[in-house]
Amino acid sequence: MKENDIILEVKDLTVSFDGRKVVDGVSYTLRRGRTMGIVGESGSGKSVSTMAIMGLLPTGKHCQVGGSIRFFGNGDGGEELVGKNEDEMRSFRGNRIAMIFQEPMTSLNPVQKCGAQVVEMLQLHEHVDYDEARRRTLELFNEVLLPRPEQIFDSYPHEISGGQKQRVMIAMALINHPDIVIADEPTTALDVTVQKTILQLLRQLQQKHDIAVIFITHDLGVIAQVADEIVVMYHGKIVEQGEAYPILHAPQHPYTKGLLACRPPLQGRPKRLPTVEDFMQGDHRSAIEERQKSGGDREKETPLLSVRHLDVTYTLEKSIFGKPLKQLKAVDDISFDVYRGETLGLVGESGCGKTTLGRALLRLVEQSSGQVVFDGRRLDSLSRSEMRQLRRRMQIIFQDPYSSLNPRLTVGQTLMEPLVSHRLLSDNNARRTKVLDLMERVGLSPDWIDRYPHEFSGGQRQRICIARALVLNPELVICDESVSALDVSVQAQVLNLLNELKEQFNYTYIFISHDLSVVHFLSDRIMVMRQGRLVELDDADRLFQHPTDNYTKTLLDAIPRIE
Numbered sequence: 393m394k395e396n397d398i399i400l401e402v403k404d405l406t407v408s409f410d411g412r413k414v415v416d417g418v419s420y421t422l423r424r425g426r427t428m429g430i431v432g433e434s435g436s437g438k439s440v441s442t443m444a445i446m447g448l449l450p451t452g453k454h455c456q457v458g459g460s461i462r463f464f465g466n467g468d469g470g471e472e473l474v475g476k477n478e479d480e481m482r483s484f485r486g487n488r489i490a491m492i493f494q495e496p497m498t499s500l501n502p503v504q505k506c507g508a509q510v511v512e513m514l515q516l517h518e519h520v521d522y523d524e525a526r527r528r529t530l531e532l533f534n535e536v537l538l539p540r541p542e543q544i545f546d547s548y549p550h551e552i553s554g555g556q557k558q559r560v561m562i563a564m565a566l567i568n569h570p571d572i573v574i575a576d577e578p579t580t581a582l583d584v585t586v587q588k589t590i591l592q593l594l595r596q597l598q599q600k601h602d603i604a605v606i607f608i609t610h611d612l613g614v615i616a617q618v619a620d621e622i623v624v625m626y627h628g629k630i631v632e633q634g635e636a637y638p639i640l641h642a643p644q645h646p647y648t649k650g651l652l653a654c655r656p657p658l659q660g661r662p663k664r665l666p667t668v669e670d671f672m673q674g675d676h677r678s679a680i681e682e683r684q685k686s687g688g689d690r691e692k693e694t695p696l697l698s699v700r701h702l703d704v705t706y707t708l709e710k711s712i713f714g715k716p717l718k719q720l721k722a723v724d725d726i727s728f729d730v731y732r733g734e735t736l737g738l739v740g741e742s743g744c745g746k747t748t749l750g751r752a753l754l755r756l757v758e759q760s761s762g763q764v765v766f767d768g769r770r771l772d773s774l775s776r777s778e779m780r781q782l783r784r785r786m787q788i789i790f791q792d793p794y795s796s797l798n799p800r801l802t803v804g805q806t807l808m809e810p811l812v813s814h815r816l817l818s819d820n821n822a823r824r825t826k827v828l829d830l831m832e833r834v835g836l837s838p839d840w841i842d843r844y845p846h847e848f849s850g851g852q853r854q855r856i857c858i859a860r861a862l863v864l865n866p867e868l869v870i871c872d873e874s875v876s877a878l879d880v881s882v883q884a885q886v887l888n889l890l891n892e893l894k895e896q897f898n899y900t901y902i903f904i905s906h907d908l909s910v911v912h913f914l915s916d917r918i919m920v921m922r923q924g925r926l927v928e929l930d931d932a933d934r935l936f937q938h939p940t941d942n943y944t945k946t947l948l949d950a951i952p953r954i955e
Contacts, residue, residue, distance in 0.1 A: 398464055399424045399571055399604045400445070405459035407440050407449065415441045416628040417459075422572065427598065427605040429619030429636065431612055431651065433668070433879040434850060437628040438608050442574045445606075446491055447473065447481035463488065465571040487517045490565035494577035496557035500549040506560045507533075507545030514567045532563045536593060554742060555586035559593070566597060573598075574606045579614060583741040583906040584950040591617045610879040612651050613952030616640055624648045640954050646671040654884035656913035658951065661933070664891070665884040665913065695729035695765075696900055697753065697868060702726045702762035704745070704752050722748040724924035725762075730868070735894065735901040737915030737932065739908055739947065745924040746904050750870045753902070754786050755779055766868070784814050787861040791873035793853035797845040803831070803856055804841040810864050827863065834859045834889060851882030855889070862893065870902045875910060887914055909951050912936050920944050 400422040407415035415437040422428050430438045443449050444457050462470035465488050473484070485491075493499040501509055510532070511525040520528075526545070533541035536559045549557055558578060565573050575594065579587040595618060598605050607618050615622060615636070622639045624632040624647065632645040643649045650671035702723055709718035722745045730736050740746050751757040753764055755771050764771045766786065774782065790796040797806060807827040808820070817823045828838045834855045845853055854874065861869055871890070875883045891914065893899060905911050911918055911932075918935045920928040920943065928941045939945050 397424050398422070400464065401460070401462045401470065402441075402445070403460040403462075405441060405444060405461065406457070407437070407444055408456045408458075410454055414628050415444070418623075418625070418628075418630055419459075420623055420630070420633060422604050422606060424571070424604050425598070425602050426620045427595075427607055427618050429615035429622045430606060430608045430625060431610065431615055431622060431648075432625035433610055433651075433881055435627075436625040438625045439576055441625075442491075442576065442606055442608060445473065445574065446485055446489060447476060447478070448485075451478075463571075486513055486565075486570070487568045488570055489572045489574065490568070490570040492558075492561050492565045492573065492575045492578045494580055496549070496554065496561045499561060500557060502549055504548075505545070506547055506549060506552070506557075510560065510564045510567055513564055517568045529563070529567065532567055533559075535597070536563050536566075537589075538563075554582055555590065558582065558586075558590055562590075562593065562597070566601070566603075569601065570603065572604045572606065574608070576608045577610070578607075580609070580611075584908070584952070585741060585946060587614070587952070588617075588950040594618065610651075610881075611655070611952065612640065612648075612880075613655055613954055616954040617952055624651070646674065651881065652954070654881050656884075656887070656909040658909060658912075658936075658953065661913055664888050667884050667888070668881040693731050696732045696767060697730040698765040699729070699753070700727050700763050700765075702749070702752065702764060703760040704748050704757055705760040721924050723752060723759075726921075726924075726926050727762075728919060728926065728929060730900060730902060732867070732900055733894075733898045734916045735903055735914055737911035737918040738902060738904045738921065739906060739911050739918060740921035741906060741947075743923075744921045746921050747872055749921070750788065750872050750902060750904050753870065754783065754788060756788070781814075784816075784864045785866050786868045786870075787864060787866040788870040788872060789854075789857050789861045789874040791876060793850060793857050794845075796857055797853060799845055802842050802844055803836070803848075806845075806856065807831070807860055807863050810860065814864060816864070827859075830859050830863055833893070834862075835885070849882075851878055851885060854878060854882075854886055858886070858889065858893075862897075862899075865897070866899070868900045868902070870904065872904045873906070874903075876905060876907065883910070890914065907951075908936070908947050920947070 398421050403419050405415055405418040406413060418441050432438045445461055449455050457474055461473040463473055464470045507529055510529045514525045530541045538544050538556060538559050544552055579590050609615055619636045622636050623630055626647045632648050650668035653666040704723035706720045706722055707716045708720055711717055738746050748757055752759050804827055808823045811817055811823045831838050836855055875886050903911060903914050915932045918932050922943050928944050939948060
């Protein structure tokens with residue numbers, strides 16, 4: 393077949409759940425050897441439309457799939473996939489059309505070794521013996537650049553890193569030489585450096601094996617690295633589609649313009665990021681005001697937080713007598729200061745110790761040595777009750793808004809709980825009034841006070857987490873990857889909110905992330921960590937434009953760019 397031969401044709405695809413259309417009239421053609429990027433926010437229908445191709449949607453009266461999906465991989469006039477039963481679809485799945493899912497930790501079987509899971513895919517479709525399946529799996533592990541293939545073959549998913557798990561997922565998708573690979577947000581949870589490597593790997597494997605790829609994401613910066621064609625989806629419909637270059641450099645639809653504009657810029661630091669809503673309503677500003685740096689000569693000020701020679705060590709293995717045999721230094725001799733009213737960005741890859749450091753600053757993780765001084769008080773000298781009182785002034789916003797909220801508590805109960813726990817305000821009526829006011833400040837309707845977490849979107853849940861951290865009027869707020877799980881449009885809204893609250897209440901932030909473009913937008917200074925150690929600390933603009941450490945340069949080079 394020629395490179396531009398059609399391998400898949402989707403016509404007027406509709407998907408409805410209980411009569412509500414979530415995919416509405418989607419049509420496109422996919423050609424062999426090409427990558428089609430499907431872009432849109434959560435809820436736009438991009439993942440559901442590809443689940444229909446795989447036949448993975450629930451069957452029955454609650455889910456109806458209409459339209460046509462024709463597969464041309466057999467060299468004939470095409471085979472209709474809509475309407476095929478489970479047994480018929482099984483011969484296509486994994487064999488002719490494979491899928492790489494977003495979260496490898498939940499997609500891989502935690503009680504089965506990595507190699508066995510890939511071998512199972514091969515034996516299911518090709519009926520080869522175990523030795524042959526193992527040999528081919530190890531060959532593919534080498535091809536997807538997994539280090540120590542034989543060791544990883546015999547490892548469980550929890551024993552390898554996120555990037556390695558994603559490579560195992562890629563190997564599983566390619567083991568049967570499929571015609572089409574659907575990659576559903578395969579790099580969203582990865583560090584920018586690992587993301588760059590995975591994107592390059594996918595491109596190389598696609599060209600080598602002449603595979604057609606459907607790449608799903610919310611980030612047009614990522615799509616710019618991989619896609620030949622782009623489909624932009626909004627509320628279940630396609631609003632723009634065509635070759636990648638014209639869409640990325642001269643988008644026509646306001647929604648596409650908004651997705652491009654709400655990514656933190658690599659040059660300059662605006663006071664406010666544009667959002668998709670601005671573009672959809674037609675009232676976005678053509679000129680964005682540059683943000684002023686907070687503070688002047690910090691060296692003359694007394695730090696709010698002072699950290700000196702901080703170590704955090706974990707014991708990995710003990711003898712039968714309790715003596716440590718194997719230890720890991722997660723934080724290694726870290727020293728820095730944080731001043732009132734500033735935002736200190738903290739960046740580094742997964743496993744560098746940045747989350748451990750953030751938690752050690754609040755004594756959620758106990759330090760091994762060194763000292764942390766908050767407003768003149770050494771934290772390691774405080775009793776449990778004294779530390780409890782001090783935590784009113786130091787709060788944390790966790791990464792995952794799904795798992796950090798109690799599903800059994802309403803929003804009102806969640807936000808009132810810290811006030812009750814610290815015995816603040818006179819009664820529950822006064823606390824409710826404060827909660828209602830705070831909900832308005834973070835962009836949540838007061839009418840939602842009696843709703844439960846499952847009734848909110850991801851961005852709204854994160855706003856609840858922000859409100860919970862701020863309800864005690866803290867002086868220091870640690871944001872631990874608090875926007876990494878959000879769509880770029882929702883991320884822009886939350887970053888704007890954090891900046892507005894900081895200006896209004898003079899909060900001090902430590903903002904932890906692996907994304908340097910996000911940290912650069914929000915921060916006054918940036919601190920870079922690698923393998924538990926501090927490698928660079930400088931003014932945000934200066935570090936971004938003139939990094940001195942090679943590791944910082946690597947992180948900057950890995951930021952997805954639209955060129």
